Amino acid sequence: MTSTQTTPLRYLKGHGTENDFVIVPDAENEIDLPPALVARLCDRRAGLGGDGVLHVVRTAAHPEARAMADEAEWFMDYRNADGTVAEMCGNGVRVFARYLEHAGHVTAGEVAVATRGGVKHVHLDKDGSVTVAMGRAVLPEEGVTVAVDGRSWPARNVNMGNPHAVAFVEDLAHAGTLYDEPPYEPAAVYPDGVNIEFVADRGPRHVAMRVHERGAAETRSCGTGACAVAVAAARRDGTDPAETGAPVSYTVDVLGGTLVITEHPDGQIEMTGPAVIVAEGTLDPSWLAAG
Numbered sequence: 001m002t003s004t005q006t007t008p009l010r011y012l013k014g015h016g017t018e019n020d021f022v023i024v025p026d027a028e029n030e031i032d033l034p035p036a037l038v039a040r041l042c043d044r045r046a047g048l049g050g051d052g053v054l055h056v057v058r059t060a061a062h063p064e065a066r067a068m069a070d071e072a073e074w075f076m077d078y079r080n081a082d083g084t085v086a087e088m089c090g091n092g093v094r095v096f097a098r099y100l101e102h103a104g105h106v107t108a109g110e111v112a113v114a115t116r117g118g119v120k121h122v123h124l125d126k127d128g129s130v131t132v133a134m135g136r137a138v139l140p141e142e143g144v145t146v147a148v149d150g151r152s153w154p155a156r157n158v159n160m161g162n163p164h165a166v167a168f169v170e171d172l173a174h175a176g177t178l179y180d181e182p183p184y185e186p187a188a189v190y191p192d193g194v195n196i197e198f199v200a201d202r203g204p205r206h207v208a209m210r211v212h213e214r215g216a217a218e219t220r221s222c223g224t225g226a227c228a229v230a231v232a233a234a235r236r237d238g239t240d241p242a243e244t245g246a247p248v249s250y251t252v253d254v255l256g257g258t259l260v261i262t263e264h265p266d267g268q269i270e271m272t273g274p275a276v277i278v279a280e281g282t283l284d285p286s287w288l289a290a291g
Contacts, residue, residue, distance in 0.1 A: 009288060011041075012280040013048060014099060016091035016130075017273055018220035018256025022050040023099050029061040035083025040291050042081035048283075051219045052089060053079040054096050059114045071119045072112035074100060080215030088117030088161040090223015090271055094130040097122040098275035117161025130275045134160060134224070136267035137231040144184040146196060148176040155184065155196070156232040160269075162214075163194045164228035168236065172200050175210045178218035197225045199233070207233055208253035220256030227269050230261035241265040 009031070012023040022041045024031060033055055042050040055077035059065045065075035076096045078086050093113055100106045100113075101124055111122045121133040138159040146155045146167045151174055155165035165184060169175065175198035176182070182196055193214040199207050209229050211222040230250040234240050239248045241263050249262040259273040 007288075008285050009283040010280070011048065011283060012099060012102075012277055013050070014054075014095040014275065014277045015256070016094045016221065016223065016275045017254050017259060019089075019091035019222060019254075020050050020220070021052050021054045021092055021095055022048050023054045023056060023095070023277075025056045025099075025103065027056070027058050027061065029057045031055075033077075033079065035079075037288075037291060038079045038083040039081065051081055051213065051216050052086070052092060054092055054099070055079065056096065056099060064116065065114045068114040068119050072114040074105065075114040078115065080213070081217075082215045084215045086116070086162060086215065088115045088120075088224055090132060090134060090160070090225075090227060091221050091273070091275075092223070093120050093122060093132050094223065094271075094273060094275035095277075097124055097130055097132075098277055102277045115161070128274060129272055131270055131272040132223070134227050134269040134271050137228065137263075137269060139231070139235075140189075142189045144186065144189050144194075146182050146184045148174060148182050156235070157189065158228035158231050160224040160227050160231075162224055163190050163192070164197060164225055165190070165194050166197045166199060166228050166232040168199050168201075168232075170200065172198055172208060172210050174198065175212075178210060178212045180217070181212055181214075195222060195225050195228075197222070197229050199229050202251075202253060205233075205237075205239075205249065206251045206253075210255065221254035221259070223259065223271055223273070226252040226254060226259045227261050227271055231263060231269070234263060242267060 059075040060069040108124045123131040140157045153167040155167040
């Protein structure tokens with residue numbers, strides 16, 4: 001693996017419901033992306049700006065992903081904006097699939113993407129929407145209490161390949177600024193940190209959310225978070241498909257748009273929403289070297 005510090009770095013920018021990403025194509029896993037460089041790339045004033053980095057690598061070329069090479073040609077090596085590694089990103093995997101189409105690696109239709117949260121199956125629709133099979137939610141019994149500005153709420157523990165705490169509130173403004181991670185107890189429930197969603201009702205099977213993403217502060221959208229919210233809402237509302245025998249869909253408004261989440265009786269969850277490539281270019285080696 002070679003360093004990006006002395007060579008030009010090709011990049012693209014993309015977003016899914018305004019959850020935005022720097023995309024770094026690197027088929028043979030030759031680019032070194034240390035946490036400090038990822039953080040510089042995601043810096044919204046001194047870098048390109050983004051909620052995370054989508055490192056695009058052939059699955060067979062990445063030691064963490066080789067075991068999935070028979071199922072998926074491409075691996076989404078996802079990094080949070082602070083440079084930490086994450087298991088999965090729902091909006092990110094939609095944008096990742098859109099990039100593969102943009103680059104000519106795949107065509108519209110079914111695409112398999114390897115992630116640290118397992119292989120995700122994606123459908124690129126000709127109308128521009130992207131549907132991701134997100135797998136099944138895990139619902140650990142341990143929950144937490146989340147507190148902001150003197151208010152507190154019980155939060156449902158939902159794991160979508162990454163950890164979430166879902167709190168239902170009367171008003172999304174009660175979440176505060178979300179500059180910093182809201183405190184939660186007991187902290188031991190999430191030893192590696194957690195994504196925290198605050199959710200308010202908008203109508204039947206229609207909710208709105210704000211989210212503090214682990215490693216990125218508040219973001220405009222969170223795909224796995226929207227799935228966690230829909231799962232938690234279905235249990236709260238008595239519409240758990242495993243019990244009713246019928247699929248249930250929730251419309252989830254995020255700051256950057258709208259996602260539709262469908263859970264099936266077998267527990268499989270699908271997420272549908274937009275994914276857009278907005279720019280591409282090359283970073284100057286002198287900027288890279290300055291870091």
